[in-house]
Amino acid sequence: MTAPEPPPYKAAEARAAAKAFVATLDPRPAVATIQDLLLLVSELVTNALRHAGAVxxxxxxxxADTLYVQVADPSSDRPQQRTPDLSGCTGGFGWPLVLRLSEKADIRDHPPGKVILVAIAR
Structure with missing residues (x-):
């Protein structure tokens, strides 16, 4: 793992940090993999900000084979699978999307909160 980035205050900052990280990789991941990474980072950070109040x-x-992202937040509450709101008002799409895009999603206690670690094929 690389050194921690400063905690982002919005998803756009997290995507910028992910792009900067990918730019350091040799060989670079495929464009589709980078897009998946950006979407994962965006969802994880948005969920942490919305449901835990901070990253x-x-x-x-x-x-050689895998990209990893860890997002820590101050809440010990685990992500909840819920029925997506098709009207767009209350969400419900983020965590299922994270699970679908990642090869592995692990939630670890990190008092007072938690860390979510996701892995995707490089």
Whole structure:
């Protein structure tokens, strides 16, 4: 894992940090993989801001086969699977999207909150 990024205050900052991280990789991941990474980061950070009130850490990592993202927040509450709201008012799409795009999604206690670690194929 790389050194933690300053905690983002909005999803756009998290996407910018992800783009900067990807720019350091050699070889670079495929365009579709980068798009998936940006969507994952956006969803994880948006969920942390919306449901936990803050992001306390954002960390990226990579090995030969996998890209990793860790997002920490101050809430110990786990993400909840809920029926998506098709009217667009209350959401419900983020966590299912994270699970669909990632090869692995792990939630770890990190008192007082939690860390969500996702991995996607490089």
């Amino acid at each position: 306390t850490a954002l960390i990226f990592g990579a090995d």
